[in-house]
Amino acid sequence: MEKIKVGVLGASGYTGADLVRLALRHPAIDLTVLTANSHAGKPMRDVFKHFSHVDLPDLISIDDADWSSVDAVFCGLPHGTTQAIAQQIFRNDPKVKIVDMSADFRLRDPDVYKEWYGLDHVATEIQPEAVYGLTEHYRDEIAGARLIACPGCYPTAVLLSLLPLATAGLIDTTDIVIDAKSGVSGAGRGLKENTLFCEAGEGLSPYAVGKHRHMAEIEQEIGKASGRQDLRVNFTPHLIPMSRGELTTSYVRLEGGSTAADLKETLLTAYASDPFVTILDGETLPQTQMVRGSNYVATNVIPDRIPGRAIVISTLDNLVKGSAGQALQNFNLAFGLDETLGLEQLPLFP
Structure with missing residues (x-):
């Protein structure tokens, strides 16, 4: 198989490192450039010990990266x-594809981006291409x-479980x-007091209540699906003391005489041919243990004891x-390429 040369921006973060981990077993990827400004000049094995037995390029600064030497760039x-780096690559290296794992191009409206992230969008001319x-x-x-523009982790879990229902008009959007609950790795690898072991361990903490930035993505996509531009959702995230994993529980009001069974049947139909989305049997409840270390999503719909409502859980x-x-x-x-290439690993349990 012909190799595709790939660069990873931010290879010393958790998402960058997990991208490297997956890419190392992808038969079409040649990891050519790895950047990490704070660790520039170091071997990857010095930053992440689990790479000690593999041969990888040393980390370099972004300024030293030659983007003309790669076919694709993952941005972590x-x-x-x-935004500025993507704009530069667009201008100077038109053959390079960019897969952005940050939030910089997820929101279609630059004004909405500024509202939620507090920064001017500096690449508005390429935003429409995202x-x-x-x-x-x-x-x-x-x-x-x-x-x-890859979605955030919370929006991915929520949208996969709710978008087909909103599109079909089965729920009141x-x-x-x-x-929502997420493991501590969702906060990134940087040193933060609230993610220290003694602060995050043995406890459950809500955060960014009523103002989490992922709300904007959820509202953008469910609003688009349901034709409501001014949509607002109630979203509360929590930090749970585990390294990785995420679970969202969405409480919805049924529309048009639909039932929880109708919601589940709609999800089964919507994802019948999708390799990574599993709608669980019966009333089996999604658990983070079902998906750990994998690209799978597990979802189910449970009837609420309150008439006219249902509970949609996704992990x-x-x-x-x-x-x-x-x-x-x-x-x-x-x-x-085949959509599942390099992603075939099953969940790790226990």
């Missing part, structure tokens, strides 16, 4: 740092895209309450399907 940088990288819902667009690995795995899935589509 913090928000606000990808395809929202929710693979199962934008597959055709992703296949022809040069710039793919003005009355959605989402309870994924925030670093794989919620980030690096979905990015690799989109890469496969963009290069005409």
Whole structure:
């Protein structure tokens, strides 16, 4: 198989490292450039010990990277740092495809981006070329895209479980309450007091209540599906003391006489041919243990004891399907490869 030369921006972060882990077993990828400004000049094995037995390029600074030498770039940088680099690559290296795992191109409206991230969008001329990288819902667009904006981890779990229901008009999209929980890796690798072991361990903590930035993505996509531009959802995330994993519980009001069984049948039909989305049997409840380390999503619909309502639960690995795995899935589509290539590993249990 002919190799595709790949660069990874931000290879020293959790999502960048998981992308490297997956790419190392991808038969079509040649990891050529790895950047990490704070660790520039170091071997990857010095930054992540689990790479001690593999041969990888040394980490370099972004300024030293030669993007003309690669066919694709995965961006795992913090928000606000990808736009200028993507714009530069667009201008100077038109053959290079960009798969962005940051938030910089997810929101179609630059004004909405500024509202939620507090920064001016500095690449508005290429924003219209960005395809929202929710693979199962934008597959055709992703296949022809040069710039793919991968969704956040929370939006991926929520949207995969709710978009088919909103599109079919089975739920009242003005009355959605989402309870979300994520492992500590979702906060990134940087040193933060609230993610220290003694602060995060043996406890459960809500955060960014009423103002989490992923709300904007959820509202953008469910609003588009239901034709409501001013949609608002109730979303509360929580930090749970485990390394990886994510679970979202969405409480929805049924529309048009639909039932929980109708919602489940709609999801089964919507994802019948999708390799990574599993709608569980009966009333089996999704658990993070079902998807750990994999690109799979497990979802189910449970009737609520309150008439006219249902509970939709979804779980994924925030670093794989919620980030690096979905990015690799989109890469496969963009290069005409089998969508599952390099992502066939089953969940790790226990």
